[in-house]
Amino acid sequence: MFDKIVECVPNFSEGRDLEVIQKIIAPFIKTEGAKLLDYMPDKDHNRVVVTVIGEPKAVAQALIEAAGIAIENIDMTKHKGGHPRMGAMDVVPFIPIKNMTMDEAVALSKEVAEELSKLYDLPTYLYEKAAASPARENLANIRKGEFEGFKEKIKEPLWKPDFGPSEIHPTAGATVVGARMPLVAFNINLNTNNIEIANHISKCIRHISGGFRFVKAMGVELTEKGIVQVSINMTDYSKSALYRIFETVKFEAARYGVQIVGSEIIGLTPMEALVDTAKYYLKLNEFKMDQVLEYRLLE
Amino acid sequence: MFDKIVECVPNFSEGRDLEVIQKIIAPFIKTEGAKLLDYMPDKDHNRVVVTVIGEPKAVAQALIEAAGIAIENIDMTKHKGGHPRMGAMDVVPFIPIKNMTMDEAVALSKEVAEELSKLYDLPTYLYEKAAASPARENLANIRKGEFEGFKEKIKEPLWKPDFGPSEIHPTAGATVVGARMPLVAFNINLNTNNIEIANHISKCIRHISGGFRFVKAMGVELTEKGIVQVSINMTDYSKSALYRIFETVKFEAARYGVQIVGSEIIGLTPMEALVDTAKYYLKLNEFKMDQVLEYRLLE
Numbered sequence: 237m238f239d240k241i242v243e244c245v246p247n248f249s250e251g252r253d254l255e256v257i258q259k260i261i262a263p264f265i266k267t268e269g270a271k272l273l274d275y276m277p278d279k280d281h282n283r284v285v286v287t288v289i290g291e292p293k294a295v296a297q298a299l300i301e302a303a304g305i306a307i308e309n310i311d312m313t314k315h316k317g318g319h320p321r322m323g324a325m326d327v328v329p330f331i332p333i334k335n336m337t338m339d340e341a342v343a344l345s346k347e348v349a350e351e352l353s354k355l356y357d358l359p360t361y362l363y364e365k366a367a368a369s370p371a372r373e374n375l376a377n378i379r380k381g382e383f384e385g386f387k388e389k390i391k392e393p394l395w396k397p398d399f400g401p402s403e404i405h406p407t408a409g410a411t412v413v414g415a416r417m418p419l420v421a422f423n424i425n426l427n428t429n430n431i432e433i434a435n436h437i438s439k440c441i442r443h444i445s446g447g448f449r450f451v452k453a454m455g456v457e458l459t460e461k462g463i464v465q466v467s468i469n470m471t472d473y474s475k476s477a478l479y480r481i482f483e484t485v486k487f488e489a490a491r492y493g494v495q496i497v498g499s500e501i502i503g504l505t506p507m508e509a510l511v512d513t514a515k516y517y518l519k520l521n522e523f524k525m526d527q528v529l530e531y532r533l534l535e
Numbered sequence: 536m537f538d539k540i541v542e543c544v545p546n547f548s549e550g551r552d553l554e555v556i557q558k559i560i561a562p563f564i565k566t567e568g569a570k571l572l573d574y575m576p577d578k579d580h581n582r583v584v585v586t587v588i589g590e591p592k593a594v595a596q597a598l599i600e601a602a603g604i605a606i607e608n609i610d611m612t613k614h615k616g617g618h619p620r621m622g623a624m625d626v627v628p629f630i631p632i633k634n635m636t637m638d639e640a641v642a643l644s645k646e647v648a649e650e651l652s653k654l655y656d657l658p659t660y661l662y663e664k665a666a667a668s669p670a671r672e673n674l675a676n677i678r679k680g681e682f683e684g685f686k687e688k689i690k691e692p693l694w695k696p697d698f699g700p701s702e703i704h705p706t707a708g709a710t711v712v713g714a715r716m717p718l719v720a721f722n723i724n725l726n727t728n729n730i731e732i733a734n735h736i737s738k739c740i741r742h743i744s745g746g747f748r749f750v751k752a753m754g755v756e757l758t759e760k761g762i763v764q765v766s767i768n769m770t771d772y773s774k775s776a777l778y779r780i781f782e783t784v785k786f787e788a789a790r791y792g793v794q795i796v797g798s799e800i801i802g803l804t805p806m807e808a809l810v811d812t813a814k815y816y817l818k819l820n821e822f823k824m825d826q827v828l829e830y831r832l833l834e
Contacts, residue, residue, distance in 0.1 A: 238832070241832065243828065271831070333829070334829065418828070478813075478817065479817070497818070499818050501819060501822055501826060503826065504831070507810075507830070510809065513812070513816060514810075514813045517778065517813075519797045520799060523799070527800060527802065527804060528803070528806050528809070529588065529803045529805050530633065530806045530829065531806070531829065533540065533588060533833060
């Protein structure tokens with residue numbers, strides 16, 4: 237059915253006018269081979285995050301069409317909201333899900349960025365795995381200055397767009413396109429109300445303070461439950477595995493006499509993150525994804 | 536894409552004539568909404584096991600068409616093979632995979648059996664979860680006597696078919712149709728060559744000797760590897776969970792100072808069997824299947 241599957245999570249700078257949002261998401265609903273999984277308008281941020289999945293070509297085509305509608309309907313000169321933003325279609329990550337390498341997702345993101353620039357006279361930047369230089373990997377670096385500041389920033393040689401003109405689109409600003417691994421939001425609850433323990437464990441596991449390469453983490457108090465949580469963003473579950481983080485949190489907690497009392501995944505996760513976990517605990521060392529019945533249905 | 540998903544594993548009494556086999560499987564390939572996952576002709580058994588999956592209506596329609604082709608092309612009066620059999624299309628289990636209750640799978644199997652009898656003047660029996668009485672739950676009970684013996688057996692009041700005439704189809708015999716849970720073939724390897732330990736553990740976990748309700752198990756020697764295996768058939772992973780069997784084998788082995796060194800799943804498994812395992816070990820107590828990205832694609 238699907239040879240390759242890509243996920244795309246475009247963010248559009250409209251979170252209040254539901255009529256405009258409906259227009260923007262329409263291509264994801266009507267395009268054969270693409271499937272709209274979710275869209276979450278946020279009034280405070282004045283922004284909508286759309287999750288779509290499907291065949292790479294279909295998803296790309298729907299995205300390009302949705303971009304045109306966003307550019308036509310969103311005027312960034314009038315946009316206000318709590319979230320940093322630089323364009324009508326602000327940022328577009330492509331995420332390889334099935335039978336697709338990161339290189340292929342990068343190639344797709346470049347094609348889409350180039351096409352967007354050509355069709356809509358829109359400056360586009362490549363970020364994350366598609367970035368042309370380390371300075372452009374981080375979205376926050378690129379977006380700094382936001383729509384209002386970009387009028388000038390875009391003229392600096394350092395911030396010449398990867399595609400399109402060296403001046404912002406007058407009403408749609410500029411767009412950042414790229415490729416990244418799926419994120420898994422994974423939280424682990426501890427049977428203590430001591431936030432210092434959750435903070436200490438977070439430091440042990442997160443990349444920035446010496447932990448796993450693809451882990452971001454921080455301690456959070458769950459005041460209603462009277463416990464604390466290690467709140468984790470797994471930025472590449474295929475290299476920093478869920479079970480490995482879980483076991484590490486478990487043995488770090490043990491030194492304080494603290495136990496894990498539960499965990500949660502917020503939102504969606506690729507099947508493989510959980511299959512890898514089952515493989516580890518059951519010592520299923522030869523198991524292949526295509527032994528999963530439902531996986532075969534997606535072929 | 537698929538609201539409900541059913542799996543169907545029909546067994547046809549032809550394992551040698553590949554031309555006939557191609558004709559029989561053609562409906563599973565061409566029917567929209569059905570997907571042929573596998574077919575395994577066995578020359579010694581003179582039998583082919585077909586695995587197909589998809590929308591219940593599409594799968595049922597393809598199955599009925601394939602049955603007609605099998606009846607037309609297989610002459611049981613000339614059939615020889617090492618496997619017990621009573622009909623050209625010998626047995627047809629329907630297995631609920633997604634958004635489908637066992638009751639719905641039972642209803643589907645009854646509809647199909649009735650339709651087969653009507654269309655092809657074929658006696659059909661219902662077995663497993665679709666059985667009208669406990670005596671008909673077990674396939675081996677129904678099939679006893681095989682094609683040759685069925686000429687007489689079918690006339691006994693006790694063996695009156697559930698649908699169709701009380702005499703066998705002259706060349707196609709009779710067919711058994713029913714519904715069951717997916718089977719998971721799960722083997723656990725131990726770091727000992729003592730088969731008695733594998734046999735003892737098998738007895739601890741299997742239903743027949745006091746173990747888990749939906750577990751069949753036996754000890755097997757892996758002579759090349761110089762170890763033994765607990766070879767398990769999980770007949771309902773949703774009630775006798777994989778992780779529970781694994782942990783039980785682990786603690787039973789421990790009394791002999793023996794450890795689990797690996798495990799394997801042979802063939803296909805529903806995603807849920809592995810997601811349940813990951814949920815247990817990660818204490819992911821609130822996790823829902825529709826948080827799995829690929830699962831959403833099947834909607």
